[in-house]
Amino acid sequence: MRILITLDGSSIGERAAAAVSKWFQPGEAELSLLLVVHPEDIHATADGHFFPIITPKGAMGGQPLNIEDQHARVAETRGQALERARADADAYLHSIAQRHFPGATVRALVDFDEDVPKAIVETAEKQGVDMIVMSTHGRTGLRHVILGSVAEEVVRKATSPVMVVGPKARERLDAE
Numbered sequence: 001m002r003i004l005i006t007l008d009g010s011s012i013g014e015r016a017a018a019a020v021s022k023w024f025q026p027g028e029a030e031l032s033l034l035l036v037v038h039p040e041d042i043h044a045t046a047d048g049h050f051f052p053i054i055t056p057k058g059a060m061g062g063q064p065l066n067i068e069d070q071h072a073r074v075a076e077t078r079g080q081a082l083e084r085a086r087a088d089a090d091a092y093l094h095s096i097a098q099r100h101f102p103g104a105t106v107r108a109l110v111d112f113d114e115d116v117p118k119a120i121v122e123t124a125e126k127q128g129v130d131m132i133v134m135s136t137h138g139r140t141g142l143r144h145v146i147l148g149s150v151a152e153e154v155v156r157k158a159t160s161p162v163m164v165v166g167p168k169a170r171e172r173l174d175a176e
Helices: 015-021 078-100 116-127 141-147 150-157 169-175
Strands: 002-007 030-037 106-112 131-135 162-165
Touching: 002 015, 002 078, 002 116, 015 078, 015 131, 015 162, 030 078, 030 116, 078 106, 106 116, 116 131, 116 150, 131 150, 150 162
Parallel strands: 002 030, 002 131, 030 106, 131 162
Antiparallel strands: none
């Protein structure tokens, strides 16, 4: 059996890995962890911070502008930023694998795409997985309308079964 666990870098997203770790046995299934990074989430400076905004005196709570306090920062090229983001995502996935699946062989997959649900479904199809496991943040109301639901879209479009770990699962997983 091939299992794809999707993660989003949040502790809520990690519930999917925690849920699978309760029943996963190394050697009985192939396990892949996927993190899809939206390109807009990649910072453009070498130290991972945005340049400070220089404003006229008094514009920020009466704080005078002091040019001498500003430090020059070297901006990354887009390629360097993508490379750094890939390395960070890969390190994150390996830490999840070590925490939830010690000793198991786990494939870490990183993708860059603006359409996260599409990227998850396409990866699942390319990998020939038998099941996708993912968490849902459980948003409702206006937040759901504005932010949408990656899990709902994956469930609608995936050609393999999707196990969705709900918002209340954390309480039970933490209790066990």
